[in-house]
Amino acid sequence: MNKLSSSIAAVLVALAISPGAEAAEPLLVIHGGAGVVKSEITPAREKEVRETLEKALRAGYKVLDGGGTSLDAVDAAISLMEDSGTFNAGKGAVFNHDGKNELDASLMDGATLRAGSVANVHTVKNPILLARAVMEKSPHVMLVGEGAEIFAKSVGMQPVPPSYFYTEMRWKELQKALEDEKSGHHGTVGAVALDKAGHLAAGTSTGGITNKRYGRVGDSPLIGAGTYADAHCAVSATGWGEFYIRAVAAHDICARMEYAQVSLASAADEVVMKIVPKLGGDGGVIAIDDNGDIAMPYNTEGMFRGAIDAKSGARTWIFRDK
């Protein structure tokens, strides 16, 4: 073999082995919602939030570190947050105008573009796991309301009584919102993950907005709006859902990256800091790409968020300065 052909052979071998053999560094990024206001965060609440975020990061990272899929890591992190009572998802979800907890969730597998989504469920302990079941055990992508609950039972998920979701903090929030005739939006949870195989996934779970009208669906359960993942990019959004729907925010970030060939950070900034605010909305996203780059822009005062990888360990943030 001459020098040139041996160089060509080396390049061909490198190309052939690069996609799978060289494993990606696993990475998990999560959020517990934008819309955090400094004056409302007591030291006790900050401690609770950071502890739950850290537990969720470790639960998800354990999956990735053991060679599990990004989809399983997203499920592990989000279902822990749904169970915690800390955020506006699962236990601890906000109350709607009628004093009920009405839950939405979705997730998407970037490698296959498979997706699952549920909205307006009242008796499902872990909406993110029901979204996963819709994806894997139904021919559909999205199920809502009583139909989604009937499906949950058909796949063996035991319903919880609506009282399961009650927390005093959220009940007081509703009473205040009813007095002020206002709605509040914060506390949605989400996760994006990159696994050792280099595959991305994204998921989001929420109780929606305090004092929302019965039947309202926000961006969280909508593929493309609140949740999106493909081979190169994964996004979970949190914020004023109506504006994230109109901006098709999660998909728009990935589309800008792929078609306009801008960086993840620049695509996410454009949508979160310019397009959504121009429409009149606010909120934030967590986004990662298949190179392991992270973007976490938000245009509210704070956003509960965290990231974990082998190099830096688990980190959590609430406001810009920490």
Add this chain to the structure above:
Amino acid sequence: MNKLSSSIAAVLVALAISPGAEAAEPLLVIHGGAGVVKSEITPAREKEVRETLEKALRAGYKVLDGGGTSLDAVDAAISLMEDSGTFNAGKGAVFNHDGKNELDASLMDGATLRAGSVANVHTVKNPILLARAVMEKSPHVMLVGEGAEIFAKSVGMQPVPPSYFYTEMRWKELQKALEDEKSGHHGTVGAVALDKAGHLAAGTSTGGITNKRYGRVGDSPLIGAGTYADAHCAVSATGWGEFYIRAVAAHDICARMEYAQVSLASAADEVVMKIVPKLGGDGGVIAIDDNGDIAMPYNTEGMFRGAIDAKSGARTWIFRDK
């Protein structure tokens, strides 16, 4: 003024007046669903479909010709199709697994990116008009199920009894689907319009798929999946909804046009003829841009569709050869 500076001045004047002063030629494109099979279309059915499409085209074009908005034209064309009993939307919608008609619709105003959507309603005569009301008279973008019906009453829309939607053709389709344990998807209606002010709008309305499970939501009511419009591009999709959701099809077509700078035809072809089929789905879209270009790709045997403008009048098509 020398020659160069007078040329520059002329260009500046042309640039300044071009957006509004030079009115756009109004254009309306509609569909009555993909998934049309030649062997199932009798001459009587073809006549009925073409007559309804023509009526809808003329109803929508009348709005545009009179200087009305693209949004009003979309509403006029779609509500006529919903009332006709001809398509799978409004009267004549397919039956779900439980023998009920379950309706979804959405619309979007390209000029403002405002949008409205309803899903899983059973007593609303014109779901597209309820979607419009959600957009204009609620703080939300999407309302589903009983909550959407309560909202409909609150804005003065009188409910119709579920029997209103019954047609013999659809009932027989369900009986056959129940025997075969199959689902069918066709007959969704949609419209995209360009008004004299150069503004685009898009809308879609459907009964979903025959024999679908209670609570299933397809792409039609989802902004970004079945319906999307912005300043440059408007899309309404019809087909196997699950795959159109996963592809975020309507927004992806507009995103490719804007960010990858490809033509409308090329963007629509890529999504409808390559991406959705690669995922395992089928269907079609109607799409127009602010230059008045039209794309109507589909990868099924036929798609009920029509277009109208001042130059060519009203035209309808069912299969590729006519």
